[in-house]
Amino acid sequence: MHQLQRAAESYPSPTMNLRGYDDVDSLPESLRGWAKTNPNEGLHEFQTEELHVAVVPTDTGQGQAFVVFDVAGIEAASSEDWWLLLLITGVVGTLGALGFGLGVLVMRRAVAPVAQLARVVADIDLDQRSGADHKRIESSRFGDDEVGVLAAAIEKTLDRISEFVERERNFTAAASHELRTPITVITGAIELLEQSDLSADDVRALDRVRRATLDMRTTIEMFLSLARETDDGLYSEHFLVKPMVCRAIDQQRHLLNGKSVYVDVDDLAGPEVDGHPQAFFIAVSNLVRNAFEHALDGQGPITITIKERELLVANQVSSCADGRYGAAEPLSSDGYGLGLGIVQRLCERNGWSFSLNVDDARVAACLSW
Structure with missing residues (x-):
């Protein structure tokens, strides 16, 4: 037209x-x-x-x-052009589809060794590693390319991890015996001395030795619990919370000697916990110890509240103690008995949670399960 x-x-x-x-x-x-x-x-x-x-x-x-x-001839030519354009489009589309499929195939072939290496690593049990596992992860099976380099690095890393796990097992087994033996000997000696006719000064000295021995036993149990790779089935025991709290208070009450501080225990629920009783007692004992050590004469009471899902230990803080408790990192182990950082690790290991809240009036440590 x-x-x-x-x-x-x-x-x-x-x-x-x-x-x-x-x-x-x-x-x-x-x-x-x-x-x-x-x-x-x-x-x-x-x-x-x-x-x-x-x-x-x-x-x-x-x-x-x-x-x-x-226009008859022109329309005929236009129709032919349309068919030609359709043919060209079909050829280009077919070539594009073939190129895409070839690219996917090449990519899969390139990624296949990496995927195989990932599956082999995922199937390896570090606790029960065998010679067959070592052969499956050998770098020589994956060539000299980048995948082979990665396999060699993983092989070396797994060897180091296996050696570390073995050393850890040997150490904890030896430490469990070698560290507990002298504590047991000292405890037996203390019991024999208690049956002797001692002076008042000797009795006080013996009490200090007994408390130090108990603290040492607790410390050893705690560090062995943190260092041990497996729980040996001890994490499934069922125990009450209040007896643990009362035992911790009795063991640490000597820290309040000479202080006019009252300890108020409020058992609101009488909860029971499934887990590792020794780890729980270590955490509770450390919180009680910290509260007793930092309690000031005449500033009380120290309140210990037992709820259905948490234990709250709180004591008041004076201006001279604000600098110690109000630090930027309240979970630091500096100056807090065995260390609130260790309590944090115990809680993480056993599926519990721990928090420390500090304000102008008091310090409150909360252990939840």
Whole structure:
């Protein structure tokens, strides 16, 4: 239609391969009847005859002239172009799909050794590592490329971990015997001395030795509990909380000698806990010890509240103690008995939680289970 417009504008000398007609009788027979109706100037399309006709005025002003454009050949060429474009699109799409599939295949083949190495590492049990596991992880099985380098690094790391676990087992087994034996001997000696006729000064000295021995036993049990890789089935015991608290208070009460401080124990629920009783007692004893050591004369009471899911140990703080308790890192082990950081580790090891809240009036340690 655009070509026909250009031809009509150049009439009576059309520059394209079109035919111009000055009168109606010279038009093709299929257009004569239409032309006699005196059509409006402009472009007209006849789809049945596949003709486009432009009606233009003549220079003499007499009648109308007609420019006829046969579009049958052009439409046929356009149809052929469409099929050609469709063919090109199909070829390009097929090549794109083949390229994508080939890329995925190459990527999978490249990643396959890494995935195999990951599965092998995931299946290795460090506690029961065998010779077959060592052969499966050998770097020589993965070539000299980047995967082989990674396999070699993992192989060395696993060897170091296995050696460390073995050393840890040997140490805890030896320490459990070698450290407990002298404590047992000292405890037996203390019991024998208690049966002797001692002076008042000797009795006080013996009490200090007994307390130091008890503290040493607790410390050994705590560190062995933290260092031991397995629990040996001791973490499934069922025990009451209040007897643990009362025992810790009795053991640490000597720290309140000479202080006018009252200890208030409030058992609100009488809870029971499933877990490691020795680890729980160590944590409770450390919290009680810290509270007793930092309690000031005449500033009390120290409140120990036992709830269904938590134990709260709180004592008041004076201005001279604010600097110690109000540090930026309250879980630091400096100056807090065996260390609140160790209590934190015990709780993490046994699935409990520990928090320390400090304000202007008091310090409150909370142990939750």
